Amino acid sequence: MQIYDVIVVGAGVSGLAAANNLMLNGFDVLVVEARDRVGGRINSQAFAGVIVDLGASWIHGVQENPITRLAKKHNISTWRSQMCGPSPDNILHREMFNTEFKRLTHEQKLKIANWMADFLDYLETVQIDEESHLKSIADLKRQFILEQNIIKEDESYIDYIADTLFLYEYAIEAKDLSAESHHADIDFAGSDRLFPQGYAQITDLLAKNLVIQLNEPVQSIDYSGDLVQVITAASQYHATYVLVTVPLGVLKHADIGFNPYLPQSKRKSISQLEMGILNKIYLEFEDVFWDKEAQSIACLSPEHRIAREMMNFYPLSQKPILMAFTAGVVAKQLEHLSDRELIALVIDSLKHMYGENLPNLKNYCITRWHSDEYSYGSYSYLPVGVKAKRRQKLGKPVDNKVFFAGEATSFYFPSTVHGAFLSGVRSAYQILQIDLLTEDVRKKTAIVEDPYL
Numbered sequence: 001m002q003i004y005d006v007i008v009v010g011a012g013v014s015g016l017a018a019a020n021n022l023m024l025n026g027f028d029v030l031v032v033e034a035r036d037r038v039g040g041r042i043n044s045q046a047f048a049g050v051i052v053d054l055g056a057s058w059i060h061g062v063q064e065n066p067i068t069r070l071a072k073k074h075n076i077s078t079w080r081s082q083m084c085g086p087s088p089d090n091i092l093h094r095e096m097f098n099t100e101f102k103r104l105t106h107e108q109k110l111k112i113a114n115w116m117a118d119f120l121d122y123l124e125t126v127q128i129d130e131e132s133h134l135k136s137i138a139d140l141k142r143q144f145i146l147e148q149n150i151i152k153e154d155e156s157y158i159d160y161i162a163d164t165l166f167l168y169e170y171a172i173e174a175k176d177l178s179a180e181s182h183h184a185d186i187d188f189a190g191s192d193r194l195f196p197q198g199y200a201q202i203t204d205l206l207a208k209n210l211v212i213q214l215n216e217p218v219q220s221i222d223y224s225g226d227l228v229q230v231i232t233a234a235s236q237y238h239a240t241y242v243l244v245t246v247p248l249g250v251l252k253h254a255d256i257g258f259n260p261y262l263p264q265s266k267r268k269s270i271s272q273l274e275m276g277i278l279n280k281i282y283l284e285f286e287d288v289f290w291d292k293e294a295q296s297i298a299c300l301s302p303e304h305r306i307a308r309e310m311m312n313f314y315p316l317s318q319k320p321i322l323m324a325f326t327a328g329v330v331a332k333q334l335e336h337l338s339d340r341e342l343i344a345l346v347i348d349s350l351k352h353m354y355g356e357n358l359p360n361l362k363n364y365c366i367t368r369w370h371s372d373e374y375s376y377g378s379y380s381y382l383p384v385g386v387k388a389k390r391r392q393k394l395g396k397p398v399d400n401k402v403f404f405a406g407e408a409t410s411f412y413f414p415s416t417v418h419g420a421f422l423s424g425v426r427s428a429y430q431i432l433q434i435d436l437l438t439e440d441v442r443k444k445t446a447i448v449e450d451p452y453l
C-alpha cells in the first residue's frame with residue numbers, strides 16, 4: 001500500500017500552489033482532481049480563433065501580486081486592461097445607454113464618474129465596527145442617496161454604480177452583501193492585466209511537476225485512524241495529511257463525506273458563507289458594430305440586465321468579440337434558459353441599443369458556474385450577518401490531519417486567484433509546521449504562523 005505524505009483534493013490554483021510547496025520540501029504529494037483537467041475555476045478555451053477565459057481572467061492589481069511575479073518569471077505575457085476594475089475614470093471609456101436606449105453623452109458619463117468617486121469616498125468614511133456585518137451594501141447605498149439628495153430620475157445611475165462596483169465584482173446583489181465586504185478585502189495597487197493566451201498558462205505551469213490523478217471525484221475522507229483515507233469511486237488512497245481545496249459550493253453541497261463528521265465550527269462556516277454567481281457569454285459577430293475603442297458597453301435599462309456589463313474584446317483580440325457578464329440572482333435564473341433563449345435575449349438587447357440590422361452572430365460560448373457540479377457557483381461572498389472571520393474558521397485545520405485551502409478560506413484576498421494561491425501556500429506551511437515541529441516549538445513560534453491569512 002502506497003502511503004503519501006499529503007493528498008491534495010482539487011487541482012485548482014490553491015491545490016497546485018500547496019502541492020508545489022510541499023513537494024519542494026521533500027513531501028510525497030498526490031493531487032486528486034474530479035475534472036479531466038487542472039485549473040478548476042481557471043479555464044482557458046479556444047474561441048473564435050483566440051483564447052478566452054471562462055473563469056478568472058484578470059490579475060487584479062499587478063503590484064506585489066504573486067500571480068504577476070509568476071507570469072514575469074516564466075515569460076507569460078499579460079495585457080494591461082481597463083475593462084475591469086471599476087473606477088470613475090473607467091466610466092468615461094464605456095459606451096453607455098440610458099433606460100431609453102439613448103447613448104449617454106460625455107457630460108452624463110462624467111456625472112456618473114463623479115458620483116462613483118463620491119460613493120467610494122463615502123464608503124471609506126463608513127465606520128467599521130462590531131455591528132457592520134449586520135448592514136448590507138444596499139443600506140449604505142440608500143444612505144448615500146439620502147445624504148447626497150439624489151433625485152429619483154438619477155437613481156438609475158447610482159444603481160448602475162453599485163452594480164458595477166459590487167454585483168459584478170462580488171457576484172451577488174448589494175442587498176445580500178455584508179457591508180463589511182468592502183473593507184474586509186485588501187486590493188493590490190496597480191492596473192489589472194489579462195492573459196492574451198489564457199490564465200490557464202499559470203495553472204499548467206504549477207501542475208507541471210506534480211503527480212495528479214484526474215477524473216477522480218473524491219467521495220469521502222476518513223480521518224478517524226492514524227492515516228487519512230481518501231476514497232473515490234475507483235480507488236482508495238492513504239496519506240498522513242489531506243488538504244481539501246474544493247470550492248465552498250462543493251462543501252456546502254456535502255458531496256464529500258467526512259468521517260468523523262466535521263466539527264460544528266467548520267460546519268457553521270460552510271453553511272454561513274455563500275457562493276455568488278458570475279457567468280460569461282462570449283459572442284463573436286461578423287463585424288464590430290459598437291465603439292471599437294470603448295472598454296465596455298453598458299445598458300442601464302432594468303429590463304435588459306443581460307446587457308448591463310459587456311466587455312469589448314476587440315482591442316485585445318482584434319476580433320469582433322463581446323463578452324456579457326451576468327451576475328447574482330439574475331445569473332442563477334438565466335442558467336435555466338437554453339443557449340438559444342439566452343442568445344435571443346442578448347441579441348434583443350443589442351438591437352434595442354444598436355438598431356435592428358446587426359451583423360450576424362458567428363459563435364458563442366456560455367458558462368453556467370452555478371450548475372457546475374465541481375463548483376456550484378463562481379466564488380464566495382460574505383452575506384449580511386456573517387463576519388469576515390468566518391473565512392479564517394473555514395481555513396482552520398481539523399485534528400492537525402485535515403487541512404483546508406481555497407479562495408473562500410482567504411481572509412484578506414477572497415474570491416480571487418491570488419487569494420486562492422496564497423491560501424495554498426499558507427496551508428502547505430501549516431502542514432510543514434505540524435510535521436516538522438513539536439507542539440511546544442510551534443507554540444513558541446506562533447507569532448510567525450499564518451503569514452498569508
Ligand SMILES: Cc1cc2nc3c(=O)[nH]c(=O)nc-3n(C[C@H](O)[C@H](O)[C@H](O)COP(=O)(O)OP(=O)(O)OC[C@H]3O[C@@H](n4cnc5c(N)ncnc54)[C@H](O)[C@@H]3O)c2cc1C
Nearest residue numbers: 010012013014034040041056057058218406407416417420
Ligand atoms: C466567471 C469567473 C470569473 C472570475 N474572475 C476572476 C478574475 O478575473 N480574477 C481573479 O483573481 N479571480 C477571478 N475569479 C475567481 C477565481 O477563479 C477563483 O477564486 C480561483 O480560481 C479559485 O481557486 P481554488 O483553487 O480556490 O478553487 P478551484 O479552482 O475551484 O479548484 C478546486 C478544484 O477542486 C475540484 N473538485 C471539486 N470537487 C471535487 C471532488 N469531489 N474531488 C476532487 N476534486 C474536486 C474542482 O474541479 C477544482 O479543480 C473568477 C471566477 C469565476 C468563476
